[in-house]
Amino acid sequence: MTETVVETAAHGVVLTEVATDKVRSLMSQEGRDDLRLRLAVQPGGCSGLIYQLYFDERVLDGDVSVDFGEGVEVVLDKMSVPYLDGASIDFEDTIQKQGFTIDNPNAEGSCACGDSFN
Template sequence: MTASQTESVKANPAGVVLSDVAAQKVKALIEQEGRDDLRLRVAVQPGGCSGLRYQLFFDERSLDGDAVTEYDGFGVVVDRMSVPYLTGATIDFADRIDAQGFTIDNPNAQGSCACGDSFH
């Protein structure tokens, strides 16, 4: 691992990067909930037509081995089993007529299904 890669891991242990738009949306959604203990949990679970499926949800729990990256006003949490699948992934938020919601651009995905919900 190069020195810049080591610094990147220290700055972003969860391995996931949020675009500015996605970070603003997450912060706004957490504020709507009226709680300051929630973090965005990003996970990979078995399922979907390609084998693995993304999960994004708000969580107040801390699990053993969680990797946490702090953003302005909230944290992004990835469990230790999901980190290898998500390192380098970028989460964005689209609000257009042809697409709405969070999207994940994952360089670790070798392929995905037509619906875009799962990958392998």
């Protein structure tokens, strides 16, 4: 099953329609309209790099962002942009897994647990 991509972002990250709807729903549950979805890459994990995906009210110097409509904005710090160019954020809700997933064409490999990449 192929997901519809809402928009290709200036920072190269895309958000599927399902993920966009989930972000909007979570923000509504929080009762806040000043949050952005921040995606970052940081050192860690068995393979060297881990994803950080969280809501953030801040906009930092050098951040790049794209508005996916109706209050959904994805923000990346300038150091993470090259690691995430072309990455796609989706949301899975199955018996086996529930949560956001990141498909990153820049990841050369990942650890056995799938929590980190290189």
